Amino acid sequence: xxxxxxxxxxxxxxxxxxxxxxxxxxxxxxxxxxxxxxxxxxxxxxxxxxxxxxxxxxxxxxxxxxxxxxxxxxxxxxxxxxxxxxxxxxxxxxxxxxxxxxxxxxxxxxxxxxxxxxxxxxxxxxxxxxxxxxxxxxxxxxxxxxxxxxxxxxxxxxxxxxxxxxxxxxxxxxxxxxxxxxxxxxxxxxxxxxxxxxxxxxxxxxxxxxxxxxxxxxxxxxxxxxxxxxxxxxxxxx
Numbered sequence: 692x693x694x695x696x697x698x699x700x701x702x703x704x705x706x707x708x709x710x711x712x713x714x715x716x717x718x719x720x721x722x723x724x725x726x727x728x729x730x731x732x733x734x735x736x737x738x739x740x741x742x743x744x745x746x747x748x749x750x751x752x753x754x755x756x757x758x759x760x761x762x763x764x765x766x767x768x769x770x771x772x773x774x775x776x777x778x779x780x781x782x783x784x785x786x787x788x789x790x791x792x793x794x795x796x797x798x799x800x801x802x803x804x805x806x807x808x809x810x811x812x813x814x815x816x817x818x819x820x821x822x823x824x825x826x827x828x829x830x831x832x833x834x835x836x837x838x839x840x841x842x843x844x845x846x847x848x849x850x851x852x853x854x855x856x857x858x859x860x861x862x863x864x865x866x867x868x869x870x871x872x873x874x875x876x877x878x879x880x881x882x883x884x885x886x887x888x889x890x891x892x893x894x895x896x897x898x899x900x901x902x903x904x905x906x907x908x909x910x911x912x913x914x915x916x917x918x919x920x921x922x923x924x925x926x927x928x929x
Contacts, residue, residue: 692736698726704743713773713827715742773827785823789853791816794834797881801919818853818926827856829922831874831883838883840901844870846883850929854922862915865889866896871924877917883924 692700701711701722708726712719715738725731731739769777769785776788790813792800800813816830831852839847846852854874857866866873866886875882875898887910888897894915900907 692731692739694726694728694731697722697731697739700743701726706743710772711739711742715739769823771823771825773825775824775826775828777823779823780819785820786817787820787824787828787853788815788817789828789830790814791830791832791851793832794881794883797876801876801878816851818928820853820926824855829854829856829874831922833883835883836904837900837902837907838872838885840903842901844927845901846871846924846927847929850927852924852928853926854924857921857923862921863891865891866921866923869923871927872901874920874922874924875913875918876920876922877913878919879917882913 701708704711706714708722709719711717712722715722717735717738725735725739769779771777777785778788779785792813796813818830831854833846833848833850833852836848839845852871852874866889869885872883872885875884875886875896882898884898884900886896887899889895895912896915897910897912899910903909
């Protein structure tokens, strides 16, 4: 498959670059690069063809165009456009199944972003939530006690958290308080911190730890140009 063929097939399927990326488990920048001349490895061609085929099969079965969800043909599972699976429970709540990214596996996760790999090597975990969500959700296993200051909403070492990505286009609006903090994925590291201030002019965010012990840096600055993704933690699971 050439770059031009990929674009033609994507447009024929009625998909945006981001939607195709979500179906294929890739980063949207990878689709952009492929369509602009980057070489498409054979194994990625196979993945893309399956994603395009999946889109066609969905439309012929249970796809509802006015609502961005995909219904499995053989169960009551619901998939949002980011590939997160929701299963409705008898009480009206939902179980959401997501990839679990341990802090120790950050390098592998970063590589999957850059190379558009599907996160098949990561464990899946399930959280119960009140409602179906349209966002991009991931789970993280926290490492360290920097966000454990002994308060009710703090997060100790080893806790699992469910987090929703904040789209890059929303960063300019700033970052409102999060009960359990944010996951910040940078070029060189992964952080679990509060974002306590934001300079819109230069793109600096001020990050803060909740643990006042001397072994933890209380405050430091990250520039958003060095950030890949930011997730707001929405649920903690001890």
